[in-house]
Amino acid sequence: MTTVVLTPSPHLRSPQTIERAMYAVILALLPGTAVGVYYFGVNAIRVFLLSIVGCLVLEGLALKIRGRGLEALKDGSAALTGLLLAMNLPSSTPGWMVLVGAIVAVLLGKQVFGGLGYNPFNPALVARVFLLISFPVALTSWPEPRAFPLSLDTVTKATPLGEMKTNLLMTGTIGDIANYGLMDPLLGRMGGSIGEISAAALLIGGIYLLWRGIITWHIPVSYLATVFALTGAYWVYNPERFASPVFHMVTGGLMLGAFFMATDYVTSPVTAKGMIVFGVGCGLITVFIRLFGGYPEGVSFAILLMNAATPIIDRYTRTRVFGTVTGKEART
Amino acid sequence: MKRMFKGGVHPHDHKVTREAAIAEIPMPGEIRLSLSQHIGAPASPIVAAGDRVLKYQTVAAISGYVSAPIHAPTSGIVKGIEPSLHPTGRFIPAIIIEPDGEDEAMDTLPNADPEYARGAETWKEMVRDAGIVGMGGAAFPTHVKLNPPEDKPIDMVVANGVECEPFLTADHRLMLEAPDSILSGLRLAMEMVGAKRAVVGIEANKPDAVERMVNADLPEGFEVSVLPVMYPQGAEKQLIYALTGREVPSGGLPMDVGVVVQNVGTLAAIHEAVTFGRPFVERVMTLGGTLPNGPGNYRVPVGTPLSHIVESTGGVAGPAARIINGGPMMGTALSGLESTVTKGTSGLLLFGPGDFRELRPRACVRCGACVRGCPASLMPHTLGNMVEWDLFDGLTEFNINDCIECGCCTYVCPADRNLVQWIRQGKAELVARSRN
Numbered sequence: 001m002t003t004v005v006l007t008p009s010p011h012l013r014s015p016q017t018i019e020r021a022m023y024a025v026i027l028a029l030l031p032g033t034a035v036g037v038y039y040f041g042v043n044a045i046r047v048f049l050l051s052i053v054g055c056l057v058l059e060g061l062a063l064k065i066r067g068r069g070l071e072a073l074k075d076g077s078a079a080l081t082g083l084l085l086a087m088n089l090p091s092s093t094p095g096w097m098v099l100v101g102a103i104v105a106v107l108l109g110k111q112v113f114g115g116l117g118y119n120p121f122n123p124a125l126v127a128r129v130f131l132l133i134s135f136p137v138a139l140t141s142w143p144e145p146r147a148f149p150l151s152l153d154t155v156t157k158a159t160p161l162g163e164m165k166t167n168l169l170m171t172g173t174i175g176d177i178a179n180y181g182l183m184d185p186l187l188g189r190m191g192g193s194i195g196e197i198s199a200a201a202l203l204i205g206g207i208y209l210l211w212r213g214i215i216t217w218h219i220p221v222s223y224l225a226t227v228f229a230l231t232g233a234y235w236v237y238n239p240e241r242f243a244s245p246v247f248h249m250v251t252g253g254l255m256l257g258a259f260f261m262a263t264d265y266v267t268s269p270v271t272a273k274g275m276i277v278f279g280v281g282c283g284l285i286t287v288f289i290r291l292f293g294g295y296p297e298g299v300s301f302a303i304l305l306m307n308a309a310t311p312i313i314d315r316y317t318r319t320r321v322f323g324t325v326t327g328k329e330a331r332t
Numbered sequence: 333m334k335r336m337f338k339g340g341v342h343p344h345d346h347k348v349t350r351e352a353a354i355a356e357i358p359m360p361g362e363i364r365l366s367l368s369q370h371i372g373a374p375a376s377p378i379v380a381a382g383d384r385v386l387k388y389q390t391v392a393a394i395s396g397y398v399s400a401p402i403h404a405p406t407s408g409i410v411k412g413i414e415p416s417l418h419p420t421g422r423f424i425p426a427i428i429i430e431p432d433g434e435d436e437a438m439d440t441l442p443n444a445d446p447e448y449a450r451g452a453e454t455w456k457e458m459v460r461d462a463g464i465v466g467m468g469g470a471a472f473p474t475h476v477k478l479n480p481p482e483d484k485p486i487d488m489v490v491a492n493g494v495e496c497e498p499f500l501t502a503d504h505r506l507m508l509e510a511p512d513s514i515l516s517g518l519r520l521a522m523e524m525v526g527a528k529r530a531v532v533g534i535e536a537n538k539p540d541a542v543e544r545m546v547n548a549d550l551p552e553g554f555e556v557s558v559l560p561v562m563y564p565q566g567a568e569k570q571l572i573y574a575l576t577g578r579e580v581p582s583g584g585l586p587m588d589v590g591v592v593v594q595n596v597g598t599l600a601a602i603h604e605a606v607t608f609g610r611p612f613v614e615r616v617m618t619l620g621g622t623l624p625n626g627p628g629n630y631r632v633p634v635g636t637p638l639s640h641i642v643e644s645t646g647g648v649a650g651p652a653a654r655i656i657n658g659g660p661m662m663g664t665a666l667s668g669l670e671s672t673v674t675k676g677t678s679g680l681l682l683f684g685p686g687d688f689r690e691l692r693p694r695a696c697v698r699c700g701a702c703v704r705g706c707p708a709s710l711m712p713h714t715l716g717n718m719v720e721w722d723l724f725d726g727l728t729e730f731n732i733n734d735c736i737e738c739g740c741c742t743y744v745c746p747a748d749r750n751l752v753q754w755i756r757q758g759k760a761e762l763v764a765r766s767r768n
Contacts, residue, residue, distance in 0.1 A: 004667055005653055008753040010739030011660040012343050012498065013689060018697060018746045071692075117695030117747070216704075270700035270713065319709040321731045322338070322569065323582035 018116070021265070022076030024214045028205035029083055029260060035187075035201045036194035039145030040091035043152055044194045048086045050095050054102030055082030062111035077116045081105050084124035087195020087256060088300070089131070092143050092154050097135060101127040121307045122264045125300050132300070142191035157191040160251040161296040164243055173240045177247065185250040192252070199250040206259030215263040218275035219282075223258040224249065226283025234291060242291065254286065257299035267307040274310075274317035281306045281313075333577040337570040339707035340562040341740045343661065345537055349501045349620050352628035354509055357644045363429040363635035364416045365391060365402050369675040370465040371472045372398030377427055381412040387437035388611055391427050394460065400473045400675075401463045404429060405613035405633030407436040417671045419657040419664060426672070429635070444609030452524045455606050459524075462605035463612045463675070467597035468492060468503075468566065469658055471676030474598055478524045480587040486525040490575060490593040491518050491532040493541060494559065494566035497659025500679045502616040503596050505629045507534070507541035510600055511548040517599030519551060520606050525592050531575050532556045532596075535565060563661060564738040568593045570707050582734050612675060621656070621681035623648040632673050638680055639669035653685040661739050691748040702741035702751055708734045712741035712751040719754040724765070727758045735759070 037044045059078035060070055085101050093101075108130075109123030110116065132139045140162070143154035158166065160180055167175035184190050188198035196202070209215045232245035248254065253261075262268060262282050269278050282302045289298025306313075367374040375392035385391055385404040392402040408431040416426035443458065460475035480486055491514060495503040507514060518530050534542050536558050545556045559565055559574055569580045571593060578589040586593055594602075597616060604610045614633045619626065619641055626645030638657075642648060655666040658678055702712040710731055718726050732755060741751040 003653065004655060004665075006665045006667055007654075008750060008756070009660075009662050009664065009737075010743050010752070011654060011656055011663070011665065011688065012743060013691065013748065014341065014343070014744050015689070016701070016744065016746045017692075017748070018694065021699070021746055072694075075694075115695070117697045216700075265697045265699040268698075270698050270703050270711065272704075275700075319703060319706075319711060321582060321710060321734050322573075322708040323579050323584065323734065324731065 018075050018077070021214050022080050024209065024212050025260065026076060026080055026083060028208045029087065029195070031201035031204050032087065032195045032198060032256065033083070035198040036087065036091070038148055039188050039197060040143060040194055041146075041149035043091040043143065043149070043154065046095065047089055047091055047093055047098055047194060048083070050098040051086035051089070051102055052079055052082035054099050055079065055085065055106050058102055058106040059111070062107060063115075066111070066115075068115070072115065075116060078106060081110070081123045084195075084260065085127050088124060088128040088193050088253065090139065090142050091194050092141055093131075093138060097131060097138060101131050104130045117266055119266055120310070121304055122261055122267045125261055125304050129300050129304060144191060145189055145197060159191040159296065160185065160247070161290060162191070165296040168241070174243050177243050178239065180243070180247050182246060182250060190251065196253040196256045199255045202255035202259060206255065209259065209263075215259070216272070216275065218272050219263050219268060219279040220258040222276045222279030223262055223282045224254070226280045227254060227287055230283065230287045231291070248287070248290065252290070252297045253299040257282070257286075257303055261299075262303050262306070267310060269310050269313045269317060271314070271317050271319055274313045277313050277317060278306050278310065281309060334557065334575060335573065335577050336560065336562070337565070337573045337707055338709055339705050339740060340564065340570070341705050341743050342561070343498050343563060343743065345561070346498045347501050347504070347537065349499075349618055349627050349629055350504055352501070352505070354505050354616050354629045354631050357630050357632060357641060359406055359431050359433070359435065359633070360636050360640040361430070362637065363405060363408070363431060363633060364426040364637065364672045365404075365429065365635040366416060366418050366424050366426045366672060366674055367392055367402065368418060368424045369402055369463070369471065369634065370400045371470060372396060372400070374424070375399060375402045377413050379410045379427065381410055383410045384408070384432075385410060385429060387435055388440055388613060389438055390611070391429075398473055398476055400465050401461065401611075402427070403463055403611040403613050405635060406431045407434050408432045419666060419671045419674060419677070421664075421667070426635075440609035440611075442609065445606050446608070448520075448606070452526075455520055455524055458605050458609070459602055462601070462610070464598060464601045464605060465612070465675045466595055467601065467615060467675065467678065468595035469662065469676050469678050471674065474594070474602070477592055477594070478521060480525060480592070484587040485590060486527045486587060486592050487590045488529045488531060488576070488592075489518060489521045489525060489527045490571060490591060491530065491596050491599055492566055492568075492571060492593050493532055493534040493538070493545075493596045494571060495538075496535060496561075496563045496566040497661055497663070497678070499620045499681055500618045500659050502618045502629050502678055504538050504541055506597055506600060506616055507538070508544050511544045513600040513603045514596045515545075515548055515550070515554070516607065517601070517603035518554070518594070520602050521592065521594055521599060522553075527592070528553055530554045533559055533571055533575055535559050535561045537561045564707055564736070564740065567707065567736050567738060569736065582731065615673070615675065615677065617673065617677050618679040619645060620679060621683045622687050623650060623652055623682035623684055625649055634673055634675055636673045637669070638666070638671055638673065641673070641680060642669060642682070648682055650684050652682045654683040654688065656681040656683075661743070662737070693749055694747040696749060697747055699746060701744040701746065705740040705744040707738060707740060708736055710735055712755065715758060716749055716751040716754040719758040719761070724758060724761050727762060732758050732762070
């Protein structure tokens with residue numbers, strides 16, 4: 001005999017689930033992943049495998065310890081954290097260091113708070129910044145991209161942003177960076193983390209996520225527009241001291257950050273207004289670190305700082321409730 | 333000014349019964365007229381066991397301002413007044429009538445005003461005495477809505493032909509088959525509230541209904557407005573906003589912005605009551621879902637057991653896993669077919685075990701889908717969390733009472749959280765607290 005189910009309305013549910021969202025983001029990261037593997041070869045594959053498998057095993061372990069069952073492993077969030085962490089590391093990162101990153105991401109970044117939905121900071125970025133501060137040399141040695149290198153040996157190459165910072169320190173101007181071409185960073189021929197080197201591949205993934213409705217335009221557009229406008233203003237003011245806004249758009253981790261890290265559901269605001277505030281904040285911090293900070297790149301720091309600001313942004317960017325003036329009192 | 337309301341969702345409309353003309357079903361062997369056919373005070377019975385009643389005869393009288401009388405839908409013998417299962421799941425007294433097969437009707441014409449000579453005040457009494465209530469689902473007594481206080485001038489009556497619930501096609505068929513009754517009811521409603529304008533709101537997925545309405549020789553001041561498809565556009569506040577750009581204030585009513593909304597079925601019932609003196613004894617409803625062998629749109633007497641509707645139309649193709657009274661977004665789940673058609677029954681849907689995906693409720697991931705989907709611009713995820721964690725104090729601050737319980741938040745939630753149910757619980761908790 002079939003049981004009649006008594007549930008409260010609505011009885012219909014949209015097909016959208018956490019799983020579908022997570023796997024869509026993973027799919028959208030594939031072009032960037034492919035470029036990384038193409039230019040960094042077996043070394044990149046090594047980092048991807050260690051990071052993703054490490055995150056999945058640790059997530060499973062944590063779920064067991066918490067007595068939650070392994071069902072949550074299938075939601076794709078641990079795999080996505082592993083993928084994002086790998087994309088944010090140089091291909092030459094030692095294996096044990098990748099595993100330390102996985103431990104920080106999954107255990108300290110996520111499970112100690114109660115798992116998916118409760119973490120205040122983007123787990124992959126927590127791990128990346130942890131590694132960057134703990135192992136600054138390993139985390140800032142960038143193998144030169146070459147067409148699918150099979151050897152684990154690497155020749156290092158500065159990132160465009162690193163070169164800019166060095167030039168500034170040495171000469172007070174950005175030097176050659178003023179003539180930096182657009183094609184190399186678009187297609188992945190620049191030094192950098194495995195997953196950040198091709199702005200074009202990341203843009204394709206980002207547009208896919210927008211088209212699927214997995215993310216909305218508010219965070220990436222406000223983030224990118226802020227970086228573009230602010231770096232543009234400085235560039236107009238002094239093109240010898242400041243690089244062009246186009247250079248800033250395609251170099252570093254901006255595309256990866258704007259489309260895939262800042263848009264993390266759990267750690268970003270929920271309202272459209274809040275998302276724009278969040279994106280603008282990410283943009284401002286990124287630009288100030290890049291132009292005036294001690295680090296060449298500021299995307300990770302910017303997003304983490306704005307993650308911390310998310311609760312207060314949510315508080316002050318509430319929706320205006322239908323039929324009310326301010327969202328609180330009724331119109332008379 | 334027409335505009336799109338904020339929020340809303342786009343479920344597949346599944347309006348597979350849209351081609352099925354309104355059909356009659358055989359008279360059931362027993363009619364059970366619940367005394368709670370409407371929102372407000374239950375009607376008080378004025379017949380007793382053993383009485384013979386005629387079709388249209390009043391069997392229960394109005395018992396307050398917000399209440400409505402009840403009439404016999406056919407002739408027969410009153411068997412008694414007994415607690416009977418109501419679609420809400422409670423046992424509520426009902427007048428049990430055994431039809432005698434004669435369907436002998438009272439002469440209603442002495443109560444009628446076919447020349448429309450008696451005027452608005454008399455018509456309101458006729459609507460009240462005919463037991464008309466809102467047929468879109470809420471079943472609010474219509475005469476109350478047609479009697480706004482002096483200080484609330486009404487300039488527009490809206491005929492609600494949106495029918496945004498998936499599966500339901502009863503209003504759609506009514507617009508195709510009885511457009512003149514609807515427009516006549518609309519004109520009567522306009523005069524009753526003193527409005528100069530009337531708008532028929534229809535969603536764009538019913539182009540044939542739009543065409544029929546437009547071609548029905550619209551009188552001066554009438555307009556048919558085609559709206560883009562979006563659930564819950566049939567909700568009064570959203571519909572008024574979509575048609576006029578006016579926002580009904582928080583805690584207010586449509587009359588606060590000069591509008592009265594009536595479902596198209598209700599308007600046809602007003603026409604029947606005023607023109608022919610006929611009280612509300614039957615309604616059109618959709619039988620649908622994946623299981624019924626005879627899905628379609630049926631004109632059924634109020635009080636008909638739901639089991640009779642299913643059996644007399646060919647039964648079901650398999651065991652039911654879900655039975656829904658109304659639409660799948662706001663309708664209530666039933667445990668079986670023992671209850672009856674009430675004046676607010678817009679549909680009966682039956683589904684098999686495989687028709688709904690399995691749910692896996694988890695923690696909120698703060699994706700914001702519910703915030704974007706909420707037509708009241710609330711923050712459903714916050715309200716849900718507050719109720720889940722017993723933080724009832726903040727609910728009012730987050731405008732919980734502006735929730736219209738349309739279910740959009742739950743529909744879109746990727747973590748399968750039943751947010752609207754938590755909101756209902758939160759509202760109930762606040763009501764309970766205010767009583768203490």
